[in-house]
Amino acid sequence: MKKGQSRNPRLKVIPLGGLEQIGMNITAFEYGESIIVVDCGLAFPEDDMLGIDLVIPDITYLLENKQKVKGFFITHGHEDHIGALPYILKQINVPIYATKLTVGLIDRKLEEHGMLSVTRRKVVKYGMHINAGEFRVEFIKTNHSIQDAAALAIYSPAGVIVHTGDFKVDYTPVFGDAIDLQRFGELGKKGVLAVMCDSTNAERPGFTMSERTVGKALETIFDDHKNSRIIISTFASNVDRVQQIINIAHERNRKVEIEGRSMVNIIETARELGYINIPDNTLISVDELKRYPDERTVLITTGSQGESMAAMSRLANGTHKRISIKPTDTVVFSSNPIPGNEKAISRIINELSMKGADVIFQDVHVSGHACREDIKLIYSLLRPKYSIPIHGEYKHRKAQGAIAYELGIPKENIFLLKSGDVLELNDSDNFAKVTGHVKVGDVMVDGLGVGDVGSIVLKDRQRLGEEGIIIVVLGVDKYDGLLTSEPEVVSRGFVYVKGAANLMDDAREVLKNVIKGFDFTKKDWNRLKLVIKDELGSFVWKETERRPMIIPIIMEV
Helix, strand or coil: CCCCCCCCCCEEEEEEECCCCCCCCEEEEEECCEEEEECCCCECCCCCCCCCCEEEECCHHHHHCHHHEEEEECCCCCHHHHCCHHHHHCCCCCCEEECHHHHHHHHHHHHHCCCHHHCCEEECCCCCEEEECCEEEEEEECECCCCCCEEEEEEECCEEEEECCCCECCCCCCCCCCCCHHHHHHHHHHCCCEEECECCCCCCCCCCCCCHHHHHHHHHHHHHCCCCCEEEECCCCCHHHHHHHHHHHHHCCCEEEEECHHHHHHHHHHHHCCCCCCCCCCECCHHHHHHCCHHHEEEEECCCCCCCCCHHHHHHHCCCCCCCCCCCCEEEECCCCCCCCHHHHHHHHHHHHHCCCEEECCCCCCCCCCCHHHHHHHHHHHCCCEECCECCCHHHHHHHHHHHHHCCCCHHHECCCCCCEEEEEECCCCEEEEEEECCCCEEEEECCEECCCCHHHHHHHHHHHHHCEEEEEEEECCCCCCECCCCEEEEECCCCHHHHHHHHHHHHHHHHHHHHCCCHHHCCHHHHHHHHHHHHHHHHHHHHCCCCEEEEEEEEC
């Protein structure tokens, strides 16, 4: 054994995504010949990812160590924690461990991908321990904006790490029990090596409000708008919020119609599994809406974040096939904007307001994430040696690091990791250090294609969108290589051809001059294409100061 080398393997913590953004959460834990993976989420595309449907993590490291991977342990059922599973499981098919509702939501995704029969899922109850190679994982009850959320106590020979998942401290949840603070305290007394804690609201002072407070705000809205049809947009996964809306509507003799595929799917799953209680004869279909006066109906819709294809967007822009916004409608946005979505939400609010609707978008939401005092409570109970802030942009994680330092954790024991960092830990020799970096990144999903769109394709799409395209078509004789016709020039997204006839005529003259100086008998078409791109590109830039994509096509006939 080399000098300074640990007698035991060290525990490696390797975040493969989720640390520079909100979304795509996935972390590998490795000890010896065992790897477990916590969460497997997707991210939604940035504005410059033109045409991309969603983004999943690069799991090159897991594929290189495929034989070590023992399973996926999922903290809760949000897309940024489960959305990549169908894509990743096609490459690494290992068991999934999660709570009841989370497994139910995962099952729907697997069914859509035809993977339900080939994927092993284990429903885990709170307090259960799962053995996976060198690891033992305990599921601990927490609260979040979706039911059945769990923290994970990850036991290894190097020490215990507590991964909080996304959480809040809710003493009066709408469904189920409050967070199991007692168990956190018991773990703290036994000794916790490190805590990986949700950082989303680490900048916000105080405590996160209970979900029940939203119910009171909604009751006031219902009572103040007795003569209106009420349309409420919220996160599809917030089953507790939907339950409160249904309860309030039922108490006031209103019928409820659900809009949006994701909303319908989640409510169906939650209802089947007993996580939502809908009184008989409360739900109606969209076709039944016309049977009831507006003041006796409520619509619950997706699209609270301004998503272009969601139900609320289609209602706002008038493209919904069966429902139209009326001046007497009251529209409620029961969510806070996710950073980056503010402009899209504002546009929808303006469109709804212009149609005469009364739009309410303030004080009708509480967060599902812990604020500063909640985070302090968890740290005080767990008393970890090391702090590893997770889930959030850098500023959020830095804010949590400041909380940890305030509570007495030394700066050298607080790790603000980057995705791909390899943090090695061992309690027995007080070792904690970032020792390396593994390959990570974004894998883009476009339709049925996974990973076949990269940065080059995105740059091409961006250039097409910004500058347009010019296509040059030349017909040449298959045998002697001579031109069979005049060159054709077609443009799209560059200039309006009818208004730029002189420009296009001049472009053709440039092409004719290129052709005059070219020896067609050699049939060196690659060189001809390069010359056309260079000469035509220079001409277009001189005339317009634009750089459209130029694609020469040479057809042998």
